[in-house]
């Protein structure tokens with residue numbers, strides 16, 4: 001190993017030490033349990049943070065519901081009775097997002113809303 005290679009290796013190792021604490025302090029994923037039922041989500045309001053990944057663990061007490069939000073980056077995810085559906089997203093912008101149930105679930109479907117408040 002010549003000097004140039006050695007110095008290169010040392011910089012590589014040093015960069016690893018510098019990078020490690022940054023990775024360790026990254027915001028841990030926020031997990032939120034959500035239960036859907038005709039015709040509401042419980043909890044109905046969820047507070048999340050810009051840049052912090054969020055994982056929703058969702059289940060239904062009755063029929064199939066769903067969640068989807070282009071604005072929040074939530075992929076269209078069905079929520080079925082007796083199953084746990086998960087969806088992960090990272091909020092990008094502060095705001096209050098009204099996310100409607102994405103699967104027709106009966107009379108009150110139009111009013112079935114999950115409010116997601118994105119804060120810093």
Ligand SMILES: [Cu+2]
Nearest residue numbers: 101103105109
């Ligand atoms: Cu619905």
